[in-house]
Amino acid sequence: MYSFHLLTPFFLYVGSLALYRLFxxxxxxxxxxxxxxxxxxxxxxxxIIKGGGLVTEIDRLHQLHGPVIRIGPNTLHFNDRRAYHEIYTYGSTLVKDPGFYYGFMAHCPKGLVSTCDPEDAKKRRSLLGPMFSRRAVLALESTIQNKERSSIVCDTLNYSSKSSSIQMALAYRSLTTDVITEYCFAESANTLTPGFNHPIQRTVQDFLKRIWIQRHFPFINSATFKAPRTLVQWLFPAFKSFVDMKAAYGHQIDGLMDNPSSLSDADHETIYHHLLSQKDQAISSREVLVDEAFTLVGAGGDTVGNVCTVGTFYALKNQIIGQKIIKELCEAWPNKDRPMNYTALEKLPYLTAFIKEALRFSIGAVHPLPRIVGSTSTEIAGYEIPPGTVVEMSILFLHMNRDVFSDPYTFNPDRWLTDDTSDMTLDLAPFSKGPRICFCLIISSLAWCELYLIFGNIFRKLNMKLHDEEIKSVPRIFHMYSQ
Structure with missing residues (x-):
């Protein structure tokens, strides 16, 4: 009886809260x-229970209820291209939802992606942005090519016998990881090895497996950082590669912070040149540097690697697409033993159209990225949204909008070769858009360069086919042999 009286206030609170939220x-x-x-x-x-099925459920709800639905006590999701641009592209008064990003980026809480304060994020972007500008990418194109990554990847893939099967998803991610680590740190991770089973790849795979648990229970990650490494490896073996990788970056950064002059020994400018030059301890602290390094490897390796996997699959599944790419490359690049540079490749219309379509299909963050309406109400897609509301829209609904992309679930590069592609170009947002840009947008110039060089070299120098031609979804396995 006594315990019942103790619980009464709790039940009254829960009941009152439920009535308020409903009515x-x-x-x-x-x-x-x-x-x-x-x-x-x-x-x-x-x-968690449905294994990342939120967006599928949101799609069903939009079909039932229309362009705006309530998917949380204080959250609205939109399916309207106007809403996307008003939230992300032009929504300067909207800020990131700290609750979401604290969980989603619990493994890198001090990185740029986790930074929700607009001024802090702007300052960080201003430091990193110049390193990933088009000018900077063109200046370091030789680094991407000459370090035996993009231009000689075909030789690396031929480590095994001719007519062998290769897990191209892992191969691509290894390649892009080597590019991003060489580009950012002047020190390649060297993950392009037989089997493509480098610890970094295992770290990324382990992270993806637990992303939803981390999103909703971020304290687990916090606990692993504070606990002894041996205890973490015993209790949470899936975290071992993650903890080891962070420790490796920490060791590298400790050396630079103890001896800043060693930066002059690097082959080229690195992110540490930009971040360590700051006197602001909130930006140049060890914790920030480690988290930024980890974020770069994840965003730069996995995002571009995924686009390469998806694009290659559809080029091989539809032989007409693959033949068009090869024909254009052979005409523009008659001697495949001589490298073709980025600026020449980006002038090829069909290859460009193919890359855009691969980007449209390769949605990095399918989960909607929430923003919070400021202290005054704002209009989104014709709706007056009250202050403090969380608003969001998954890029999936932008890229698969039938009003902009006809027959959107068909992989069709030819759609980008029409006279007017302005609406499609505006709605192509694989790296996000706007003043609260995703970290991936900062590195988008590097990503475009990689995609041209990788696809150009792969389709010019190799002849591939799907390992299982009956497979209906994007596979990890391809059958590969040299031309």
Whole structure:
């Protein structure tokens, strides 16, 4: 009886909160599941129990209820291209949702992606941005080519016998990881090895497996940082590669901080030249440098590697597409033993169209990225949204919009060869857009350079086919042999 009285205030609070969210909350007029209106655990259910199925459920809800739905007590999701641009492209008064990014980036809490304060993020972008400008990328193109990455990747892939099967998803991620680490740190991770089973690749795979648990229970990551490494490896073996990788970057940064003059020994400018030049300890601290390094490797390696995997799959699945790419490359690049540079490759119309279509299909962050409306209400897609509301829209709904991309679920590079592609270009956002840009957008110039060089070399120097031609989804395995 005594315990019942103790619980009474709790049940009164929960009941009152439920009544408020259902009948008095400013978002009560927007359609959506009752459970979503009651609790944020609705998202947790689809992310963890349903294995990342939130976006699939959101798509179903939009088909039932229209362009705006309530998917959380204080969260609205849109399916309207105007909404996307008003939230991300032009939404200067909207800020990142700290609750989401604290969990989603719990492995790198001090990195740029996790930075939600607009001024702090702007300062960090201003430091890193110049290193990834088009001018900087062109100046370091020789680094990408001459370090035996893009231009000689074909020789690396031929480590095994002719007519062998290769896990191209791992091969591409190894290649792009080597490029980003060489470019950013002047020290390649050297992951392009037989089997493509480098610890960095295992770290990324382990991270992807636990991303949703980390999103909703970020304290697990915090605990692993504070606990002894031996204990972490015993209790959470999946975290071993992650902890080891962070320790390696920490060791590298300790050396630079102890001896800043050693930066002059680097073959070219690195991110540390930019970050360590600052007197602001909030930017040049050891923790920030480690997290920024880890973020760069993940964003630069996995994002571009995924585009390469998806693009290669569709080029091999539809032989007409593959033949068009090869024909154009052979005409523009008659002697494949001589390297072809980035600026020449980007002038090839069909290769460019193919890369754009691969980017449209290769959505990096499918999960919607939430933004918070400021202290005054704002209009989004014709709706007056109250202050403090969390608003979001998955890039999936932008890239698969039938009003802009006809037959959107068909991989068709020819759509980019029409006279007017302005609407499609505006809605192509693989690296996000706007003043609160994703970290991937900062490195987008490097990503474009990599895509041209990798696809150009792969399709000019190799002849490939799918390992299993009956497979219906993007595979990890390809059958490869030299031309």
């Amino acid at each position: 008095f909350h400013p978002l009560r007029k927007y359609p959506g599941p009752i459970l979503a209106a009651l609790t944020d655990w609705y998202e947790l259910y689809y992310n």
